[in-house]
Amino acid sequence: MQILKILFKNAFRHKLRTGLTILSITIALLAFGLLRTVVNAWYAGVEASSAYRLVTRNAVSIIFSLPLSYKDRIRQVEGVSEVSWGNWFGGIYIDEKNFFANFAVDAKTYFDLYREYAIPDDQKIAFFRDRKGFVAGRKLARRFGWKIGDTIVLKGTIYPGNWEFVLRGIYRGREPNADETVFMFHWDYLNESLKKTAPTRADQVGFYMIGIQDPARAISVSGNIDGLFKNSFAETITETEKAFTLGFVAMSDTIITAIELVSFVVIIIILAVVANTVGMSVRERTNEYAVFKTLGFGGWRIAGLILGESIVITMMGCAVGIAATFPAATAFAAAMGAYFPVFKVEPATIWLDIVFSLSVGILAAIIPVYRTLKVKIADGLRMIE
Amino acid sequence: MDSGIIVSINGLNKSYHRGDQTIPVLNDISFDIAEGEFLALMGPSGSGKSTLLNLIAGIDQPDSGSIIIGGVDVTTLSETELAGWRALNVGFIFQFYNLIPVLTAFENVELPLILTPLSRAERKAHVEMALKVVGLADRMDHYPGQLSGGQEQRVAIARAIVTDPTILVADEPTGDLDRISAEEIMDLMDRLNQESKKTIIMVTHDPRAARKAHVIRHLDKGILTNADSQNTL
Numbered sequence: 001m002q003i004l005k006i007l008f009k010n011a012f013r014h015k016l017r018t019g020l021t022i023l024s025i026t027i028a029l030l031a032f033g034l035l036r037t038v039v040n041a042w043y044a045g046v047e048a049s050s051a052y053r054l055v056t057r058n059a060v061s062i063i064f065s066l067p068l069s070y071k072d073r074i075r076q077v078e079g080v081s082e083v084s085w086g087n088w089f090g091g092i093y094i095d096e097k098n099f100f101a102n103f104a105v106d107a108k109t110y111f112d113l114y115r116e117y118a119i120p121d122d123q124k125i126a127f128f129r130d131r132k133g134f135v136a137g138r139k140l141a142r143r144f145g146w147k148i149g150d151t152i153v154l155k156g157t158i159y160p161g162n163w164e165f166v167l168r169g170i171y172r173g174r175e176p177n178a179d180e181t182v183f184m185f186h187w188d189y190l191n192e193s194l195k196k197t198a199p200t201r202a203d204q205v206g207f208y209m210i211g212i213q214d215p216a217r218a219i220s221v222s223g224n225i226d227g228l229f230k231n232s233f234a235e236t237i238t239e240t241e242k243a244f245t246l247g248f249v250a251m252s253d254t255i256i257t258a259i260e261l262v263s264f265v266v267i268i269i270i271l272a273v274v275a276n277t278v279g280m281s282v283r284e285r286t287n288e289y290a291v292f293k294t295l296g297f298g299g300w301r302i303a304g305l306i307l308g309e310s311i312v313i314t315m316m317g318c319a320v321g322i323a324a325t326f327p328a329a330t331a332f333a334a335a336m337g338a339y340f341p342v343f344k345v346e347p348a349t350i351w352l353d354i355v356f357s358l359s360v361g362i363l364a365a366i367i368p369v370y371r372t373l374k375v376k377i378a379d380g381l382r383m384i385e
Numbered sequence: 386m387d388s389g390i391i392v393s394i395n396g397l398n399k400s401y402h403r404g405d406q407t408i409p410v411l412n413d414i415s416f417d418i419a420e421g422e423f424l425a426l427m428g429p430s431g432s433g434k435s436t437l438l439n440l441i442a443g444i445d446q447p448d449s450g451s452i453i454i455g456g457v458d459v460t461t462l463s464e465t466e467l468a469g470w471r472a473l474n475v476g477f478i479f480q481f482y483n484l485i486p487v488l489t490a491f492e493n494v495e496l497p498l499i500l501t502p503l504s505r506a507e508r509k510a511h512v513e514m515a516l517k518v519v520g521l522a523d524r525m526d527h528y529p530g531q532l533s534g535g536q537e538q539r540v541a542i543a544r545a546i547v548t549d550p551t552i553l554v555a556d557e558p559t560g561d562l563d564r565i566s567a568e569e570i571m572d573l574m575d576r577l578n579q580e581s582k583k584t585i586i587m588v589t590h591d592p593r594a595a596r597k598a599h600v601i602r603h604l605d606k607g608i609l610t611n612a613d614s615q616n617t618l
Contacts, residue, residue, distance in 0.1 A: 003499065009487040291483045294444055295497045295544075296472020298465050377444040378436075381479070 007308040011316075014281065018313060021277040025317025025360075026324060028270040029353050033325035034332060035263035036349040042256055044342035045245045048177045051215035053113065054222055055244040056208040059235035065204035066234050068191075073228050074208060079221040082211030084109035086187060087204075091154030091163060093144070099339070100140055102154060102183035104190040113211050116174045123148065123169030131189050133168035137180035139341065141170045154183075159190065161197070181341040210238070267356050275364035278310045282368035289372050290380025303369045310368075311361035318357035322350055391551065391584050392418035392441060397450035399436055399607075410436045412607040414450070418552075418600075421582040423575070425589055425598035432604040434588045435556055441586055442475050442554045443467045455551045472500045476545030478574075480557035482537040484529040484544075490516065491525040494543045501548065515543035519573060535566030542573060546583070553577070555587040559594045571597045 012018050056074065058064035068085070075083045086105040093100070107128055111117065119127075119135060127133045136146060146152065150167045165185050173180050187205070194202040212221050222238035229236045239247075249256070282289070289302055297305075325345055333343035397414040400407050410433045418424055426434040439445040441452055443459045444467075451458050455474060462470055477483075484493045494515050498508045516522050519539040529537050538558060545553055558574065559567035575597045577583045589595050603610045 005492075006485075006488070013487055287483065288485055291477075291479075291485070292496075293468065294442070294471060294475075294477045296468050296470075296500050298468035301500075378439045381444075381483070 003304070003308070006305065007312050010281070010285075010305070010309045011312045017277060017280070021273060021313055022317040022320065024273045025270055025314055025357065026321040028266045028273075029318055029321025029357065030324050030328055031266050032263050032356070033321065033345060033349050033353060034328060035259050035266075036352065037325075037329055037332075037343060037345050038340070039256055039259055039263070040346050040349070041340035041343045042249055042252065044177050044340075045179065046242055046249060048116070048175065048179065048342070049241040049245050050116075051218070051240065051242070052212055053241040054210040054212055054218060054225070054238050055241050056210060056225055056236045056238040057206070057244075059226075059237045062207070064234070065201075065206055066208065066236065068203040068205055070229065070234075070236070071205075071208065074210060074225055077221060077224045077228070079212050079214060079217050079224075080210055081213050082109060082113050084113045084209045084211075085205040085207065086110065086209065087190060087206035088158070089154070089156070089163075089185075089190070090158045091156050091183075093152065093154055098144070100143075100181055100183055101179075101341075102185070104187040105184050106187045107184075110184070110209070113209055116178050117171040118174050119169045119171040127168035130166060130168050131186055131192075132164060132166050134165040134183060134185035135169035135171055136167060136184075137182050137341075138170055138172045139180040140183060141167070143181075146170075159194065159198075159201075161193075163193075176344070177342050179341040209241075215240075267360065271360045271363055274310065274314055274360050275367065277313065278306070278364045279368050281309070282306055282372055286372065286375055286380050286383045290375065290377045290383070293377045293380070299373050302372060303365075306369045306372060307362060307365045310365035311358065314357045314361035314364070318353055321357075322353050325349075325353075389419050390417045391420040391422075391455060392586070393451075393453040394418075394441070395451045395453075397437075397440065397452065398448045399433070399440065399445075400448055410607050411440075411447070414607075414609055416602065416609065418584060418586065420584055421578070422600055423578040423585045423587070423598045425587050425595040425601045426604060427589060427595055427601055428604035428610075431606075433607040434604045437604065438554055438556055438586060438588045441552070442477065443471050472497060473548065474551040476548065476550040476553040478538070478541055478545050478553065478555035478558045480560040482529070482534070482541045482561075484537055484540055486529050489526050489528055490521060490532065490540045490543075493529070493540055494525075494547050497544060497548045511547050512543075515547040516540070518546065518577075519543045533566070534562050535569055538562060538566070538570050539573065542570070542577070546577065546581075552584045552586060555585065555589075557589055557591075558587065559589065559591055564593075567591070567594065 056066070058066055071083050071085060074080060084106050086103045089102045089104050091102050092098070111119065111124065127135050134152070146167050148167055148170065152165045152167060154163045154165065156163055191202055212218060218240050225238040226236050292302060292305070329343060329345045333340065336343070394417070395415050397411055399411040400409045414437065426437060428434045436445065440447050441454070443462070447460055451460050457470065459467065459470060485496070491512055494512045495508055498511055503511065513522065513525070516525050519542050521536060521539050521543065524532060524536060529540070532540065555574065559570055562570060571594050574585060578585050587594070587598065595601055
């Protein structure tokens with residue numbers, strides 16, 4: 001008979017109680033896993049950002065534009081290799097609930113700069129040739145069932161009117177954390193339309209995306225770019241793409257902190273639940289542990305039996321919890337994909353699940369072990385279950 | 386220690402503390418137990434007989450005095466050393482059997498052998514032999530709940546003898562059994578004493594059980610009262 005067999009038999013002596021405890025751990029770890037994945041999804045854009053790219057925006061706010069003419073001056077800054085530009089379009093597809101990110105971009109320079117987006121050459125050429133063409137991420141096209149050649153109408157919110165586009169390409173990410181839910185069309189199409197309908201808004205860009213030769217020189221290149229436009233009517237702020245993305249994430253900082261806090265509170269709650277179960281089980285068996293002691297089981301062996309039982313319970317809950325996290329995350333991603341383009345359970349989350357479960361198993365057993373070892377054998381033998 | 390003496394108790398004192406009060410339980414106890422002896426400790430409730438048994442078995446420590454068993458003064462051993470010593474030298478038989486309910490008869494008897502370096506096959510052979518000795522070879526896969534009280538106690542005896550300990554200690558082994566089962570258990574213990582020359586130290590209230598013992602020692606208020614210890618029951 002192996003000790004492991006005793007641990008399992010002891011753990012499932014009260015099947016309902018142990019089952020409910022395992023269920024609690026499962027739900028807690030499921031909640032923990034999903035909350036951690038939400039936090040990770042929030043930072044996915046940060047993780048995906050390149051050290052070789054800078055972003056320049058209006059120093060007052062991102063909502064104010066910059067002149068198109070800046071592109072030529074930026075291009076001349078030492079260390080700059082490529083310059084692209086774009087505008088947040090903010091169009092609505094049929095209904096507001098169909099939210100997805102849509103940008104007007106300078107197509108050629110954009111795809112030179114964002115090489116992590118892979119698009120078949122024939123589709124890229126077709127997109128470049130069609131002024132009304134657009135490309136969509138693989139997930140976005142799948143979400144709405146779009147096929148190459150489909151005509152899509154977006155209702156403009158920042159730029160009023162109904163805007164018609166034709167799907168010319170579907171891109172996929174070369175990296176696992178690449179956003180595959182973005183809608184991109186020609187900035188020229190937007191600009192030419194504005195020249196007719198709102199000339200004062202033409203030749204203005206929302207932000208510049210700048211490729212640099214050496215990430216180590218990002219700070220000096222940023223300083224040089226911003227220096228060019230000092231004391232102009234549209235001063236700039238240039239920062240690394242990572243810092244720029246983090247700036248957006250920081251707007252939700254309090255919510256993220258709250259989510260992180262809740263995810264750890266869940267672990268503390270489950271510690272109390274497991275400690276209660278193990279404590280009750282061990283207290284009920286004080287007499288049996290006294291018998292084990294009389295048979296020659298020393299302190300370490302008794303501690304091992306209690307600790308092992310606690311770990312068996314938590315690790316079973318952990319295994320079920322981890323197994324349940326993946327389908328739950330898939331379902332969550334399907335429902336919330338528009339807001340979390342990259343929603344996948346990270347290996348680090350699974351490791352945290354395992355580490356926390358082990359820790360809960362060990363911590364929950366400490367007091368029962370201490371109490372059991374403190375009970376004198378003669379006193380323990382007198383206790384009848 | 387004289388040859389043939391397996392247990393030698395000298396000047397044993399034990400008291401319990403309750404608050405500021407000190408309650409003496411055993412007072413200057415001295416006697417020897419010969420190897421292969423079947424000793425019954427008798428006395429009224431609270432006389433200290435179970436305490437004395439616990440001290441001999443190494444599950445409690447005296448205030449003073451010595452208990453030398455097989456040449457080892459168990460009063461000088463640490464908790465860890467005592468645990469190891471008990472595993473090799475003491476077989477316990479309890480009033481309420483104290484079997485682990487989630488383990489089969491086989492697994493209960495195997496428990497003390499887990500602490501030994503025996504292989505699985507060797508453990509199996511020892512357990513089967515012990516269960517055969519107590520007449521329960523055909524019940525080894527039964528759980529305690531599926532056995533009668535007498536059968537449970539026999540499993541407990543198999544567990545006590547499976548490591549071939551130096552002494553067997555029994556605390557009211559028939560206290561929870563009907564008369565017939567009690568007689569069967571006492572016959573079994575007698576057989577173990579006669580055939581296997583096991584030294585048995587038994588606490589009992591039951592004169593019928595005590596009849597099987599070679600020697601009876603009476604305790605009253607922590608003092609050994611009978612100088613002549615031969616069984617006259």
